[in-house]
Amino acid sequence: MAVTKQFAVEIDTELSNLYNDEWTINQKILGYKDSLEFYVKNPRYASDNVEHYEKQIEILKQKLVPIKKRQRELNEIYNQDPWTRAYLVVSSDGHVHKDMYCSTCFPQTRYQWLVQYSNDDEKTIVEDAGQDACTVCYPSAPAEVLNRPSRIVTADKLAKEKARQEREAKKIARIAKEKANAPTASGEPLKIIRSIYKDGKISYEWIKTERTAVSYWLNTQSWAKFSPREQYELDNLDLIVRNLAEKNGVSFEQQLKILNNKLKKRRD
Numbered sequence: 116m117a118v119t120k121q122f123a124v125e126i127d128t129e130l131s132n133l134y135n136d137e138w139t140i141n142q143k144i145l146g147y148k149d150s151l152e153f154y155v156k157n158p159r160y161a162s163d164n165v166e167h168y169e170k171q172i173e174i175l176k177q178k179l180v181p182i183k184k185r186q187r188e189l190n191e192i193y194n195q196d197p198w199t200r201a202y203l204v205v206s207s208d209g210h211v212h213k214d215m216y217c218s219t220c221f222p223q224t225r226y227q228w229l230v231q232y233s234n235d236d237e238k239t240i241v242e243d244a245g246q247d248a249c250t251v252c253y254p255s256a257p258a259e260v261l262n263r264p265s266r267i268v269t270a271d272k273l274a275k276e277k278a279r280q281e282r283e284a285k286k287i288a289r290i291a292k293e294k295a296n297a298p299t300a301s302g303e304p305l306k307i308i309r310s311i312y313k314d315g316k317i318s319y320e321w322i323k324t325e326r327t328a329v330s331y332w333l334n335t336q337s338w339a340k341f342s343p344r345e346q347y348e349l350d351n352l353d354l355i356v357r358n359l360a361e362k363n364g365v366s367f368e369q370q371l372k373i374l375n376n377k378l379k380k381r382r383d
């Protein structure tokens with residue numbers, strides 16, 4: 116191998132970025148072509164949209180020209196004195212291949228170029244790929260290597276791990292917020308009786324936030340002057356005060372005073 120590792124990685128990194136740029140632009144073109152097709156088929160919605168999308172597609176096609184040109188230049192350098200390369204198929208059980216034309220893959224397979232392995236000998240690549248090594252590309256891979264988990268850390272894996280941690284952090288924050296907003300110390304919602312019917316049937320309702328618990332208390336107390344409260348309503352009021360007191364770390368009487376002050380303010 117005449118080229119240095121650094122040289123190979125540099126060329127492949129640039130080339131890999133160029134292929135990604137090309138892919139992104141082509142996806143955009145496909146999107147615009149879809150819209151264009153819609154407006155051509157439905158001229159009554161079209162107005163000046165057809166012209167707009169045609170122009171956008173042309174702009175993107177022009178952007179591809181220098182990208183393609185640079186790809187050709189870099190490919191020529193590679194073809195003069197090829198070095199080893201490694202590609203990981205982008206999917207949950209994607210394998211590592213030595214080129215993008217492996218017979219086990221499909222034409223539409225998306226690859227992630229593992230440029231960090233460019234110009235490394237195949238043994239190193241196979242050792243790191245472990246069970247992810249493609250046995251068609253690397254037929255000499257020893258069985259004990261193929262039984263080992265992959266040691267390749269890809270940008271993709273790192274991004275997935277980061278996303279997982281972010282989701283987890285958001286979940287914890289959401290639970291903490293729900294608990295902070297809850298009408299109880301435990302974070303659980305409060306089950307109260309909504310009404311008792313003449314036939315004795317009971318319907319319940321869940322109070323999920325402290326805010327709702329407070330407004331239930333205030334509303335029920337306000338209505339008391341128009342109609343006498345049912346026993347179950349009195350029980351609900353009592354349950355709310357008890358749970359809010361526990362949550363806020365105050366006595367029942369103190370919590371009742373807080374609520375009565377709110378009620379007074381509302382009446383003033």
Ligand SMILES: [Zn+2]
Nearest residue numbers: 212217249252
């Ligand atoms: Zn392969």
